[in-house]
Amino acid sequence: MNDRLNTLEERASARRPLLMVALVAGDPHLDATLDYMGILAEAGVDVVELIVPFSEPAYHGAVLQRAMARAVNEHLDWAQIEEIAAEFRRSYPSVALVVSTYLNRLMVAPTGPILEGLQSAGVDALWIYDLPMEEAAEVDALSESAGLPLVRAVSATTSLERFREIARRAQAPIIWTGHSGGELTLTGQAFEERLRTFGEYTRRPIFASMGVTTGAEAQAVVQAADGVLVGSSVAWLLEGRGPDVKERLRRHVVELRARVDEVAGQG
Amino acid sequence: MGSPACGAFGEFGGRFVAEALWSPLAEVAEVFEEALGDPSFAARVHGWAEQRLGRPTPLSHLGGLSEALGGAQIWLKREDLLSGGSFCGVVALTQALVAVRLGRTELVGETATGDFGVALGQVGLALGLKVRVFMTRDDMAAEPAAVRRMEEMGLALEPVEGPARGRRGAMAEALRYVACGPERAFYVTSSLASPDPYPRMVAFGAEIIGNECARQLRERGVSADYVVAPVGSGGFACGLFGAFVQEGSVPGVQLVGVQSGGDASPTKGAASLVRGRVGVHMGTRSFVLQDELGQVVTPLTDAAGMAMPVVGPQHARWMRTGQVQYVELADAEAYAAVRTLARSEGILACLESGYGLAYALRLAPTLPEDAHVVVGLSGDGSRDLGRLARARGEGASS
Numbered sequence A: 001m002n003d004r005l006n007t008l009e010e011r012a013s014a015r016r017p018l019l020m021v022a023l024v025a026g027d028p029h030l031d032a033t034l035d036y037m038g039i040l041a042e043a044g045v046d047v048v049e050l051i052v053p054f055s056e057p058a059y060h061g062a063v064l065q066r067a068m069a070r071a072v073n074e075h076l077d078w079a080q081i082e083e084i085a086a087e088f089r090r091s092y093p094s095v096a097l098v099v100s101t102y103l104n105r106l107m108v109a110p111t112g113p114i115l116e117g118l119q120s121a122g123v124d125a126l127w128i129y130d131l132p133m134e135e136a137a138e139v140d141a142l143s144e145s146a147g148l149p150l151v152r153a154v155s156a157t158t159s160l161e162r163f164r165e166i167a168r169r170a171q172a173p174i175i176w177t178g179h180s181g182g183e184l185t186l187t188g189q190a191f192e193e194r195l196r197t198f199g200e201y202t203r204r205p206i207f208a209s210m211g212v213t214t215g216a217e218a219q220a221v222v223q224a225a226d227g228v229l230v231g232s233s234v235a236w237l238l239e240g241r242g243p244d245v246k247e248r249l250r251r252h253v254v255e256l257r258a259r260v261d262e263v264a265g266q267g
Numbered sequence B: 001m002g003s004p005a006c007g008a009f010g011e012f013g014g015r016f017v018a019e020a021l022w023s024p025l026a027e028v029a030e031v032f033e034e035a036l037g038d039p040s041f042a043a044r045v046h047g048w049a050e051q052r053l054g055r056p057t058p059l060s061h062l063g064g065l066s067e068a069l070g071g072a073q074i075w076l077k078r079e080d081l082l083s084g085g086s087f088c089g090v091v092a093l094t095q096a097l098v099a100v101r102l103g104r105t106e107l108v109g110e111t112a113t114g115d116f117g118v119a120l121g122q123v124g125l126a127l128g129l130k131v132r133v134f135m136t137r138d139d140m141a142a143e144p145a146a147v148r149r150m151e152e153m154g155l156a157l158e159p160v161e162g163p164a165r166g167r168r169g170a171m172a173e174a175l176r177y178v179a180c181g182p183e184r185a186f187y188v189t190s191s192l193a194s195p196d197p198y199p200r201m202v203a204f205g206a207e208i209i210g211n212e213c214a215r216q217l218r219e220r221g222v223s224a225d226y227v228v229a230p231v232g233s234g235g236f237a238c239g240l241f242g243a244f245v246q247e248g249s250v251p252g253v254q255l256v257g258v259q260s261g262g263d264a265s266p267t268k269g270a271a272s273l274v275r276g277r278v279g280v281h282m283g284t285r286s287f288v289l290q291d292e293l294g295q296v297v298t299p300l301t302d303a304a305g306m307a308m309p310v311v312g313p314q315h316a317r318w319m320r321t322g323q324v325q326y327v328e329l330a331d332a333e334a335y336a337a338v339r340t341l342a343r344s345e346g347i348l349a350c351l352e353s354g355y356g357l358a359y360a361l362r363l364a365p366t367l368p369e370d371a372h373v374v375v376g377l378s379g380d381g382s383r384d385l386g387r388l389a390r391a392r393g394e395g396a397s398s
Helices: A003-013 A030-042 A062-072 A078-091 A111-120 A137-146 A160-169 A188-199 A215-221 A232-240 A245-261 B019-036 B039-051 B063-069 B088-101 B115-126 B137-142 B144-152 B168-179 B198-219 B235-245 B313-321 B331-345 B351-366 B382-393
Strands: A018-024 A047-051 A096-101 A125-128 A152-154 A174-177 A206-209 A227-230 B059-061 B073-078 B106-110 B130-136 B156-160 B185-188 B226-230 B254-260 B277-281 B284-288 B324-329 B372-377
Touching: A003 A018, A003 A096, A018 A030, A018 A062, A018 A232, A018 A245, A030 A047, A030 A078, A030 A245, A047 A078, A062 A232, A078 A096, A078 A111, A111 A137, A152 A160, A152 B019, A160 A188, A174 A188, A188 A206, A215 A227, A215 A245, A227 A232, A227 A245, A232 A245, B019 B039, B019 B088, B019 B168, B019 B198, B039 B088, B039 B198, B059 B198, B063 B073, B063 B331, B063 B351, B073 B198, B088 B106, B088 B115, B088 B185, B088 B198, B088 B235, B106 B115, B106 B168, B115 B130, B115 B144, B130 B137, B130 B168, B137 B144, B137 B156, B144 B156, B144 B382, B156 B168, B168 B185, B198 B235, B198 B313, B198 B372, B226 B235, B226 B351, B235 B254, B235 B313, B235 B372, B254 B313, B254 B351, B284 B313, B313 B324, B324 B351, B331 B351, B331 B382, B351 B372, B351 B382
Parallel strands: A018 A047, A018 A227, A047 A096, A096 A125, A152 A174, A174 A206, A206 A227, B073 B372, B106 B130, B106 B185, B130 B156, B226 B254, B226 B372, B254 B324
Antiparallel strands: B059 B073, B277 B284
16 A cells, blocks of 8 residues: 555544545546646645546436536547646645546556556556446456555445455545435434444545535534545536636635544544 | 356356445345246246236238248247337336335336336336336437326326437436335336346346247247347347257257447447447446447437447347347338338338348348248337338438
8 A cells, every 4th residue: 555545544543534526537628637636635635536537427416427528528548647647646746646437448448557557657546436346356456466456435235244345355445425316325323323333344544425515514424434525516616617716616625624624533 | 358247148247336236236136036946936927928918929921021022931020019019018027026026116217219118117007016217308209109108107207308319318317216215116127238137137038039939930830040130238139039049949040130320320320239349338248339438429320229339248248159140230221121011011110120120121032932031020110100201201211
């Protein structure tokens, strides 16, 4: 595990809440992506999730589906993703970077070299949304060989027995995908209890993706989870554009950072 | 490339889904496998198919058309004569009976042409289940008769906003609905191109079609030389070919799957097996229409039932092993074949069936008179009357 992922674990152990923010690469165009990643880093995120757009984003809600539909028009290939990652890494050596996508996008060429290229560019982990543990044997081997660990997802339908196996394999943060199309499927006390139970079986930080759009919601999530993943509210903000979009993005992330930090040291 | 862990058809198939769907699908697979070991389940499927769907369907010999073409004898497997007007009932039936075994109370599905929505209503209401059908607004506008029929049946019809005709948008919404109430709602697929165990469940029901056809041929003392069927996602063809594809089961028969080539532009049709590459889409590893970056290409074809960018994993395997030959024909040929059948035999086939028919119309004159070509007719063409008229206006057929 690399230093950036180790740092995330140390922060989680010290009850310092973690913030991950997702951006769709190429939304609305490639030139803007690196600027937006820089804004996230300077506003204090712990992890940037760079979503490589797919034409059929079945597991994303409407806002991110629209963002990906815009970004697909940029026709990004893996060499361009590597360039963005490498440039980001040069400017922000301590901010973790997760690249995420759907499996089909990794099948256009031999997958091993794609993973090696991402790792060399400074990407810390890869999240493949439609690759469950059981179907991941080939990619697991390639990921290990490339030194690019996979982010593992869990959900309200994940049993404790299954979670323990997922946790055993996890070499990177785990993400609780707690919503489907914006509908929360597990809320309140049940969510907290499940996260607490899962947390007893892993050292990896667990981020929760719960359709969060505000600082207050993010704060509520990190009462139970090690970190919060925010995605659609950023895509929605960028969709609106306008001349001050970068400043509004900065303010949004600063607000998220401040509210989750209020929970630091609790619990 | 190795085999998927779940529901593998050679190197194809699998259960490539988000974590939230894994355990619900594993539960469905477990119950389906239990059902396969229970003789009463198969008996129930066959009993309902006979009593409520009107099976078996006839195998009709087209003497006049065969003579006019001057070659092989053409036979039609007549799914158009079923009460719902298509083969879809038998696809919905197996899944609905699995839902009952699981104690679910609501069937949730999607439909493009409306045929599957009607089938879901027929089966679900008969079993005392609620039925909810997702359909894009474009498809609803294109299929007013099916929409009216579903309304009269009292189905919960959910319009879906979506830029492209076809099942994909509606499928995503249906899955999202089920994810919010998995303890009561059961997702029923119309597509063979789905995550495991759906391709297995679809095939289990649809194979009734091929088994009937093989039996009917034996009863008439006829040995088929060719069996031809249209292939969109491939559920109907999988069912028809199932009885013939096993090595040695029916020696000497050539199976042909016909896909839509759209307007015959090289990059536009729906021929995933002819022009696609191996990928993962709709939860299964199969042949996918995609560009060089792995973005899925939206197929353009007049036949909504053929407009799928990915095909069921069984067909991918048969393509790889050479057990089935796959070809593409342009929409214009399908229109012309539907019209030829209507004028020569008085049978109105759906446009999807027109692709298989068109292939048979080309093939038959090249074969001797004692050869036999079986064409799978997947449904009735009443819903395509407007398209036929427009196509004639545009000069797509003679």
